[in-house]
Amino acid sequence: MTRPPTAAQRRVIDAADPETGRLRGTETQLAALVKRGLAFRHPRPPRDHFLTPAGHRIREAPEPEPAMVTETPTSTGSGVFAARIGGEQAADTGPARVREVHSAWQGLLELRRMTNPDGSTDRPCGWERTHLVQAAALALEAAGHRPGDADTASAGYRVRATPQPEAVAVREPDPGALRACAATLEKAGWQVGEHTEPRTGVRYVLASPRRV
Incomplete structure (x- = not known):
């Protein structure tokens, strides 16, 4: 389990600039937020x-929710937000989840702006390159695509790691939905290509973060 921020840390998060997410606080408070994955220090003076996207989600939430502080296999690494990679049990798709995903995606765009050397938001940042599956899944869910549930016969995307460096595989039983997933990832700054599994003939998308 990951503990929620302390009252002092929550005040620092709540006081962040609403547009940039810039923080003010003591060095101890800021270092603690970085350690929790809720903040990052900009590499340039x-x-x-x-x-971070997780910090943005905490700020927009009225109060910590149990689902937000539980470490899961699909966590973005902070234990605060879990991207739906497909295959989860009875995934919630209600208004609260929509708001959560939107907040996480906006936070990720801000992270791109702050960490890409040219301030670009149209291509993945370093965090996404180290969290490929979660980053691709967040891009898909934020665009309204539906993740597949635990029933392997059901429709919906599934994002999985591959042996190839910086590449994930996206599978979706519906060919049209698979092409739509590819288009979404391409728009989000990923290089994509459709492939066919030799043994089964099943089509899938291979996606890698674009560098330029």
């Missing part, structure tokens, strides 16, 4: 601290 003046080396200010900013909220």
